[in-house]
Amino acid sequence: MFALLLLDADLVVQDANPAAEDLLGVSSRRMIGQPLGQIIDFGPEGLLDRLAQTDAQLTARGVAIHVGERELRVNLTVSEIATHPGWCVLTLSDTGHGERMADDERPAPLRGPAILAHEIKNPLAAIRGAAQLLAKKVGENERPMTALIADEVDRIAQLIDRMQRLGREQPEPVAPLNLHSAIHRACDTVFAVGEAKVTLREEFDPSLPPVLANEGALVQVLVNLIANARDACSGAAEPEVTIRTRFVSGMVLNVIRLGRPVKLPIEIQVSDNGPGIDPGLADYIFEPFVSSKANGQGLGLALVRKLVKDMDGRISHERDERAGLTHFRVHLPMAR
Template sequence: MLVVTPDLVIHSANPAAESMLGRSAKRLAGRDLTSVLDFSEPHVAEHLRRNSEQLLARGVPMRLGDRAVLVNLTVSPVPTHPGWRVVTLSDAGQGERFGNEERRVSLRGPAVLAHEIKNPLAAIRGAAQLVARQLDEGKRDLTNLITDEVDRIAQLIDRMQRLGREKPEPVAPLNLHAAIHRAVDTVQAASGMKLAVREEFDPSLPPVMANEGALVQVLINLLSNARDACAGQAQPQVVIRTRFVAGLVMNVFRLGRPVKLPIEVQVSDNGPGIDPAVEQHIFEPFVSSKPNGQGLGLALVQKLVRDMDGRISHERDTAGGWTHFRIHLPMARQGD
């Protein structure tokens, strides 16, 4: 984000602008905006010089040094300072090419909406950063709050976009227990504390057919939820079990043929359980029993599991005081 005077002279720039343009805020200050932003389409620069009204443009070609990029451009007037404007740039490339080749853009509705939300979010975050530079260290609580909340909303949008992806990730044979250990290590590193997980593994399990990244993400979500759920217990316990369920085989259909799901992973905790009011809807988007939950974690988990031809279920053992999440996955075929 750049703040410019009525004469299009750069007054200040936030850290993201420094990174994008490869120059410090001090070097950018005092420069003519159109000499810094090399727009491939002359009418964009001409519009900036002649018109101080708001401008919104997506997929604008621009050069950054010897690199051609596409940017989303937002120009907003500053109501308290006539003629002054805030210029926001964000990368709109998404792998598109332009020049002599025809530009191909295939954004679906949710993706377009996500872009339109992220643009003003970037402006808000950049404005907060610029305001923070004018404040003493002890007075930056509110600007820090603004940037933190903007980041939280942006992360929420990212998760919504992942939830809307239609093309599943490719699957391959992998060691289930190696994926579990990777997920446990990640949760421990992120929380900064030792996660006491009791492992009850079947060492004879064959490889599963799954996507490693997706499976690790699923396990991270379930382990994090289990850790949080039992955190208030006198003796918090998280148990992860694996087994081959030869007598209890779930089936899904792939290309018209049934696929058996004999490999089970169970993540359990001794917390109080899920609120009965939402228990039947926990895999739906925006449903959460956590006070500050976004309600996208388990919806994403279900999508990732289904993309691997697997199934996930939830059960509350009221008598024993345990909550169980069970994942059933296909076994890798011999020769895969």
């Protein structure tokens, strides 16, 4: 969670999100209307003066601050608000002494990805905090959209972590979860934006038991597959994406990491009526940097395969030329 403070041109706090209350140990009611320097002591390094003078984004890592008698070490970002001259958003995240030490002990070449990930997360943190503040101002009908923004920022931040450690991280923990809730969340994300008039069909088996998976990873897998299907059929006369779930028997995967076979009775199928994948690439679509899109990065399906594998699952691809359909199938274990 990232703490966010909205500051006016005089560095007076105008709003604060719940994460700021937790980090600083001060309620937003007490902070609002107070000068920033009376809430946070930035020490003798002159950082507070730099905050007042800067007319561009400011980033600092491992800054020692004091709130009352407490000392915190934080990463700090200041971003201007274009529509309000002089106003800015201050984002804080607690680094912790252990995290800072671990970074300092890494060889210099290995610190680069960590710093890059941090720089990407800073604007994401500002977006999430802004969505939280916006939720206080809008009506009940708009709050689901602000919640969606915050949830998606969290998922993107987690995705950055996964990309940074792709190929060497330990599998993320799995737990029983409702498969159809994860599908609906992914659909909300994919179809919340965009002008493509694509029909979405759902053919769910309501009797399915909970699936054993990691919720964030499963939603990311579904977002990638559904977004790919939407894009693939967008040029069709009547574009359509179909998501099916069903219980299958006999699907078993030998998991080397576990040293035993794992039954995979839960199937998710994402289908589209687009033209299909270039036959020359069909055997390589799950490899990194392989893409049939003009501006594709070739990382989406590689990450999908990695995430599915980490959940002890299996993913496959099939083209049905007779029906004019492309199918992606994910098989996962069910929760005991």
